[in-house]
Structures are given as C-alpha cells and as structure tokens.
Amino acid sequence: MSTTTWNRHHILSLADFTPIEYDTVLKAAASFREVLSRRTKKVPALQGQVVANLFFESSTRTRSSFELAAKRLSADTLNFTSATSSMTKGETILDTAKTYLAMGCDIMVIRHKEAGVPSAIAAELDRLGERVSVLNAGDGQHEHPSQGLLDLFTICTLIDPIEPRLELLKDKKIAIVGDILHSRVARSNIWSLTASGAEVHLAAPPTLLPKWFADFVNDEEIKEIDQIPNRKLFVHWHLEPALRDADFVMTLRLQKERMTANLLPSLREYHQLFGITRSQLKHCKPNVKILHPGPVNRGVEISSDLMDDPEFSLIQTQVTSGVAVRMALLYLIGSGKAVG
Amino acid sequence: MSTTTWNRHHILSLADFTPIEYDTVLKAAASFREVLSRRTKKVPALQGQVVANLFFESSTRTRSSFELAAKRLSADTLNFTSATSSMTKGETILDTAKTYLAMGCDIMVIRHKEAGVPSAIAAELDRLGERVSVLNAGDGQHEHPSQGLLDLFTICTLIDPIEPRLELLKDKKIAIVGDILHSRVARSNIWSLTASGAEVHLAAPPTLLPKWFADFVNDEEIKEIDQIPNRKLFVHWHLEPALRDADFVMTLRLQKERMTANLLPSLREYHQLFGITRSQLKHCKPNVKILHPGPVNRGVEISSDLMDDPEFSLIQTQVTSGVAVRMALLYLIGSGKAVG
C-alpha cells in the first residue's frame, strides 16, 4: 500500500482535506476491509507503537472501534477515560496529554466535550517539536472526522466495492436530517460529501439549524450556500424536499436533552415531522439507503423496523467500515511517522 | 487436541449438555491447565480473533478470568461495561451486541442481570446468519454455565487429575447449601452434577428455595424430584441431612439484599443454621471438600478459618480451574468456527 501521497500528521478536521487525501483514505480502508475478512485479522504495521485513547468524554462504541483498529495493526493500546483520571485532581487537559506524550505514546486519539481541544493539544505538541500525532475522535459540536470518513467509505463502497473513490458521489443527492446545529457528525459529513461533488440537502427544524444558515433558509425555495464555494449545499425546514429523489439519507442522533432546552416540542412530534419511515422513503430514489452514526433512538430518528431492514439500512455497515477506516487513519499517520 | 465431538456454537445453559460434551470440556480444560503450569502460559489457538466481554452487570472477577483465558489463547480482547456504555443513551442491548458484531468480534461473553439476555442475543445473531458465538457469563437468576463447568472440573480433577471425566462423580454425594432460589450458580451446577450421576442434596431455608420444589420438601423425608428424570436431586430445609456423608459441599454466596426483603431474619442466624463450620463438617465424609463461587462473605456462608484451610477448601482451586475451563470453552467454540 503506497502512502507517498500522505503528508498529514494530525487528523483534526475535514475542512481542508484534499480530494487526493480522501481517495488515499478510501483506498487504504478498502485494503484493510479485505484484511478484516480473513481469518487472522491482524497486520504487523504498527507493531511496537502505542496508541493512547484519551477519552475526556466517554464513548464505549467509538473507543472500542479505535482500540480494535489499533490492535489489528498490532499496536499496543492505552485507555484513558476522564472518570478515572486526574482531571479531578486539578491537572489541565494539556498536562494529561503531555504525560502520555512523555510516556512514549505515538498516536493520541482524543475525544472531548469542548470544540477545539484536540487541535489545541496538537498545536502544543507541534510547538514542542514532538512527532506524536493527534486524531480527533469528536470535539464538542465541532467535528468528528473519522465518522465523516467512515460514512464516505460506506457510501462509496456501496457504489464500487473494489475501488471506492470520491468521484463516485458526483451529482448524487444526499440528505442529512435532524439536529444539524449540535452535530459534529453533520459538520464533518458536510465537508466530505460536498467535496465529492454530491448535492447535500440539510433538513431540520429552524431551532436545530446553525444561525449562519438563517439567511438562506426558505421553506419553498432551495438556495446554494455561498460560504462554501463550489460546494452544493441546500437547507430545508421540512423533510420532504430534502428526501425528494435522494440516493442516501443520513439521520442524526437526537440528544434528548434538546427537549428540556425547549428546542423541540416532543419526541413524538419530532418523529412525525423528521423521522425516517417507510412512507417517507417513497419520496427518495427506489434504492435509497439510510445511514445513522448510532446509537439510534429507535422510533425517534428512524422507525424501528426500517433500522433493521438490510434492504435500506447501512447502519451495521457503517460500524464495520469504522474499524477499516480507523485502521487506515492510524496506519497513514503512523507509517508517515516511521519514515521521518 | 481433537474437537471432532464439538458441535455447539453458543454456550448458554447446561440444561441440554450431553455427557460427551461435558467430557470434551473436561479434557480440553485439563490440557489447558497443563499449559498454565508452563513458564510461557500462552498458545496461539485464537490468534487474530476478538473476544468481546460485554458485561452489562459488572464483575471484575469473572471478567478478568475470561480476559485472561482469551489472552492466553492469543485472542485480542475488548471490554465493555455498562457503566461507560451507551445504555444510558437509549440504545437497546441488542443494538449494542450488533455493534460489536459489526466491528468483527468472533466471540461475545455476555453477562446481564436479566435472565435470557444472552440467549436472546444468540437467537438474533443466528437469525441474521452470523457466525459469532455467545457465551453466557451469568444471566439473572437463570444460569452461569462456565461456573458450573469449572466447579465440575474442580471436583473431577481432585479425583483424577490426569483424566477428569463425568463418570468419576457417579454415586458421590454433593450438598449445595444456601440461597438456591436466587442462584444461577446453583442452577447450572444442578444440571451438571445430576448429569454425572451424583446425588445432589440441596439445603436451604424454605424462603430461599424455588417454589416448584415445595411439594417435595419434607424436613424428615428425602424425595426424588420428578421433574428431572433419572437425576438424583434431594431437597432439605435443614443443613444436617444434606451434609451427612457428603463428599463435597458447595456453599452459595448470600446476597445481603435478601435480608431487607425479609427472606432471612439476620446474617448471624443464617450462619448458625446454614453456615459451614468445623463442627458441621463432622457430619460429612472425613475427606470432604468445600466449594464456593466467590466472593465469600466470611463468617456468613462459611467460617473464616475453614475458608482458608487448604485441607478442606477448594475455593482457590476453583479460581484456577476457571481460567483453564474458560480457555477450553473459548477454544472449543472458537476453533469450531474456524473449521466452518
């Protein structure tokens, strides 16, 4: 697997990912997905390296996915979760990261409830001249790049399982439905999917849309967003126009806390207006597929039977893609380091 | 080690275990116990496979035993405990299991406080046509098959360390003492020990016995239980008749919550009536041995000095047996999968 095109040391955001970088990740992930179908699912690529999962915000699902990806590359792993950390002892987050740096970690996978924490740690490590890489595993409402990349991989491999690549999505219509305002998953996906040339249609109640979209929202009319030049992004206050002839529908997890903040009247009304059901699917292309980053609130973002229907749901495939894509990311930044 | 006789894909209950299956587990465990006595205690049997410990009910002891067994077979392990899970996020248990399935786990070791959860997950995996195995590590008050098998192995190896086998227990008298009603350990042991041809004598206060035993209970008289054909099971409301000439005494952990539920007057009275002490042991055979699944409430189920007396106590041996038996179970279901 050639990594000659890879120069990125940290993976913090998809905002400045280039088409070549996307394709490099997709190609590497396809190789690793093939490894995962073998009986012995391990490769020695990162033997002797240490991947530290620093989860200042807990997430068993994402942490397990990274841990498994690291182990399948033969890396050693260290898990840190804030519950058992010295956070309560008054140490700063940066001090914690520097402690793991000093122990000799090679890659830090960092999740934090505040946007910008992984970037701040990466900047400090660079300032110190350290070679340790940072991989953002979700920071506040900012980004979740490995999720954006695994969603991209899931969609592209559906179209071409052998050679998934960005150009496959050109002119596809993809709807992203739900709590766009608070979703780091939406943010990363908007970057990757619009970079592919796909038409991305957001559908959400106005209270769950970012303020900077407000001028462009019109329930009847669809407008291109100027802030993202050459990228096709549309905003809707209702579900139907977003779903019309869609190839893919991506629903977002609804944090139930949003109800108490008066951003939504009730889960039931939300499901009626923005929940994905079989009757809603009639607006989409016949072979439409549904994605969800999980964990799903069954009967809220999506009807329970639809979630379990392999004809439409890609939710399980996303999880499998997650391990392959995270192997690819760890491999690309880990091998890069080995060369230098 | 031949596994030609092994066809079981999941290990959920001992209710339908055949004598050949018991003997296959005992033989495999004996081989692995020999491995554990070497300086390098690892074998490459499950290299590249992933064992996920999904503990929806926490248990460091059992989780560590399974984790160590998996590591000694060279498998990779993932630990999930509900405290740091997305259970709180509204995902169903089945969704969690399917997430680990999609990540590519080969064996799921599942503990849950509700009876039937591991079986329900196994049924769903089978329905989906998946090859992942489920190993029940304790479900509510239902079963704890690996505990039943390690107790069986502990007793059989005491009689014949080289070739432990089911028939060695024929006509031995084994007393199971304590909270039969709530004990999944008792339930699994009743299946395995009665299958061996041993006479199994239960001793418990009536409030801690299952209701379906009520018709057969008589403090003076001992009756065979009809529900279990050809199996020798007896019920007593007092300790002494159960201990009389017993070869083995298995005491059960007493959940202290039972007191608050008014099922027992006091720990002290329980110890006087059903606690195993040196003076109570006089009723047993001279070389009687005592088992307890742990953790022990010292001075409640068993007197503290007796628990630590290697002449009588098999408690430490049970823990050591646990690793060997769990290696055997993971090996048998893991290797079976490799063939297919």
Place this chain on the structure above:
Amino acid sequence: MSTTTWNRHHILSLADFTPIEYDTVLKAAASFREVLSRRTKKVPALQGQVVANLFFESSTRTRSSFELAAKRLSADTLNFTSATSSMTKGETILDTAKTYLAMGCDIMVIRHKEAGVPSAIAAELDRLGERVSVLNAGDGQHEHPSQGLLDLFTICTLIDPIEPRLELLKDKKIAIVGDILHSRVARSNIWSLTASGAEVHLAAPPTLLPKWFADFVNDEEIKEIDQIPNRKLFVHWHLEPALRDADFVMTLRLQKERMTANLLPSLREYHQLFGITRSQLKHCKPNVKILHPGPVNRGVEISSDLMDDPEFSLIQTQVTSGVAVRMALLYLIGSGKAVG
C-alpha cells in the same frame, strides 16, 4: 543484562534498599530507556507472564505507566480498579489478591489508600509459599518506591546519561519542598536520596511535617537527624535555607483537602511561602533543576511558566523515566522468578 546481583522478590519499600540494588535498577533502567528510543519499543523479556494492576485507589497516570512498562516487556496485563470490583460485595482485599493469584498472575502491582496493604499481601503470599511478586505502587502515606527510583534515575541520568549510578549524587544538595507529612513520595525519596550520600533538605510549614522531626526543627539552625545514621537529612520551616545552593528541588503535590483540615491558611499563602518561582530559584545553584511527581497544581506548588520551562523543569523527563524504571523493576523481579 546481568541480574546476578538481584535477590529481591517484592518491591515494597526503599527503607532497606542496598547501594548495589539501587545501581542495578539504575543500570537496567538505562538499558530500557535505550529500548524506548527505538522504533519498536518492545522486548520479549516477560512474554507469557501476567502483570495484574490492582488499583484499590485509582490513578490513571501510574496505572498507565505500569501497564505500558508491562506491555513493552511483552507481558499480558489485567487491570483491576476498586470502582468496578467486588470490594462492595464484602470480599476482603486479601481475598481479591488471592483470586488474582489463583488466576495465575505473576506480578501484582498494588496501590491502596492505606499504608501497609501491599506488604500485608506480600507477607500472606510468602506464607502460602507462592512465587508471585508484589510491587507497591503507593500505599497511603507510607511509600511509593517506583516513584523514588524514577526520581533517582531522572537525577542520575542528568549527571551521567550513559552510566547513571548512586555515587553521582554524593554531596549534591537536594531540597524536598511541601507536604512532607502526608507524602509517600517524600518518604521513598528520603530513603533513596540519603542513601546516595546527597544532603537532603526538607522545607515545609510545621503543620505539614512529621511529628518525629519536631525536636530537630529550628528555623535558624540546621541539624542532622539522628534517627537515620550516616544519612544527611535537614529540616526547615522556611523555603530559603533549603533552596540555598541546591542542585535539585523536588516539590510535592499539595492535596487540596489539607486546607479544609486547617493545616494551611490558603493556597495563595502556601504559594507565597513554599511555591517555587523564578525569584525563589535565585537562591539555588544556577543550573538547578526542578522535579514534581505530578499531577501539578499549577500556580500552587510551582509557578505555571516555570513548570513548562525545559531549562529548569524535569517533570516530563520524570514521566519518561517512569516507564523505563518500571520496566526495570518488572524485569528484575520477573526474571528472578523465571530462574528459580
């Protein structure tokens, strides 16, 4: 690496460490530090052995350091923390340790909030004739020997990176500043540093000094402590005389709970009187270095900018030394066991 001079089975305290033992640890740690600078940072020394981290008191930092050290020696690791343990089920600490013994652990790394717990467990294991080693990872206010040794290694390697050895510290002046009374780190360091022939000067407010120092304390005068024959230990109620011409300054973590116990007026006053700042450093030798066991309360024990100044701060080096020293300790006790 020769270990012919190593006969110690457990590492519980530095009180009786011999100069030869100190030098053996320093030499082994120097070898492992070299391993850590390679791309593949693993050696097969403890392959197939199991290191159990039994942390009855949680500490992500120390646990991660031991876990990484064990993994780099190719040992398997098991983590136990009391939060998910059966401590709440009424099992004694000794029972927990014996359970891990019975599972086949080779080395137990034990931390507990009560002094003497690791020693009590080691004594019981010895009484049982078991070959399992215990490594004290911090017990109450008693000792933290691996911290004392990593501090020693950090200082010695600064003087001679190739051949760190105890005699290098002869006649160096080392100040230990802060909460001596409650600090197991101070206690272990007093043993190791006075053994080297260094002059050790303690500086603390009288409320944070052990009572047995009371007779010797005089704010103006410096006295040798009789209880430690041939060791040079001095006590001060003020910072300045301890810092005067010091080669190294070791500050101790201040537990904020001490304030509520009325042992200190305020964090601010503590920082003014005993905090290490640039202006305080003027009393020391020009090339003075500062150590702190971490995690640091920035602006309390040490000014924030000084902590981050690589010209003075050895704090990150200590963390790196920690992994090398813990590899050395696990290797020395683990290999010793292999021979016997």
